[in-house]
Amino acid sequence: MSLNKQYQTYQNNSVNTASGGELTLMLYNGCIKFIKQAIKDMNESNHEAKNTNIQKAQNIIQELMLTLDQEVEISGQLLPLYDYMHYQLKEGNVKNDVAILEEVLGFATDFRDTWKQVILKTRKKQFAQGERV
Template sequence: MSLNKQYQAYQDNAVNTASGGELTLMLYNGCIKFIKQAIKDMNDKRFEAKNTNIQKAQNIIQELMITLDPSYEISGQMMPLYEYMQFQLKEGNVKNEAAFLEEVLGLITEFRDTWKEVIIKTRQKQYPQGASV
């Protein structure tokens, strides 16, 4: 098996065995990756690649919006922030200004870091010995 196929198998296994919280963390990490790449593409004047990476980030945010559980009060506070991020990504894409993307990158990074802490604290309660992400 080639190295690329082995890596893909590893990734597939990671997704298939991940908890809901870990999947959300993966979505945040993917969104961060695509925004950073879009900023790089913008700076390198690779506009088609920039557009593709922004669309990938938007798709991830859309997935995060769809999976919000409305039974939690925090969901009502997160939805407008996700909508704002979507708007800022669109504006950054249309106006070709990295500042819009950098703002979203900061917000999504904060969400990711907070989510990671939630996972760690939850694991520490469930498994008091050696919880980490």
């Protein structure tokens, strides 16, 4: 099996065995990656690649919006922020404005970092409860 094929298999297994929280973290990481690449593409005047990477980031934001649990109170606060991020990605793309993309990158990074802390605290809590049993 080629190295590329092995990596693809590893990635598929990572996604298939990830918890919901880990999948959300993967979405944030993907969004960050695509926005950073779009900024690089914009700086290099590679408009086609910039557009593709911004669309990938927009698709991830849409997925985050669709997967919000509307029964949870914070979802009502996150939805407008995600909507704003999605809109700003479009504006940054149309206007070729790195500053707009950097703003969205900041939001995505903050959400990712916060989500990472939630996962760590949840794991610690689960581990502590498992210790007592």
